[in-house]
Amino acid sequence: MMAGRTLNKLTAVQVARLKEPGRHSDGGGLYLYVDSAEKRRWIFLYGKSGKRVELGLGSARDLSLAHARTEAARLREVIALGGDPKAERARHKELPTxxxxxxxxxxxxxxxxxxxxxxxxxxxxxxxxxxxxxxxxxxxxxx
Structure with missing residues (x-):
């Protein structure tokens, strides 16, 4: 039996204080990416056809940890149902005015x-x- 992956590793305080450049995992494919200029954004990483796909969720300034987790959970559900989050996002953009x-x-x-x-x-x-x-x-x- 495989051990479950840990979710919700970060706290809101940690997110606010993180300055070290790199990817900081919250678990379940959700990462806070801090670049060298200390700009911070949420990304979701998942695998498709043996390749890693990175999907941007938005700036950490505009998207709270709670909202990023909600979006990551929705994307994990899409994957669990056999879908591709990136393709779904593209389909979503094609909605009419x-x-x-x-x-x-x-x-x-x-x-x-x-x-x-x-x-x-x-x-x-x-x-x-x-x-x-x-x-x-x-x-x-x-x-």
Whole structure:
């Protein structure tokens, strides 16, 4: 029987104080990488087809230890289900913008609207009033 790998090796205090350049393991593929200029970022390392793949998660300034652990757990789950985290991230980037979805919705619903005024109201709302969010990917829009 193989011993389980240790998770959560680092503490928030250690993360805040680490200055030594290099990779500092939190376990489960999650690392805090400190470069020579003391810039710090979270990375996730995993193996695919016999090669090591490094996936950046974000700056340690912007991403807390807790959030980095949550993201690493999600990536480990993707791997456990036979997926590739890097490929999933690329697929995620291909999501449509709000504007594209809004335009597709208008075209799909136009035949069911009873009059042209109703159609014009929808177009006005989704093109003019929603202009600030039209360029955003749908997964980036929140309340």
């Amino acid at each position: 709000f504007g594209k979805c809004a335009d597709d919705y208008i075209e799909a619903m136009k035949p069911s609207w009873r009059n042209s005024k109703h159609a014009h109201q929808w177009v006005m709302t989704l093109k003019t009033y929603a202009e600030p969010i039209r360029a955003k990917r749908v997964d980036a829009i929140t309340t």
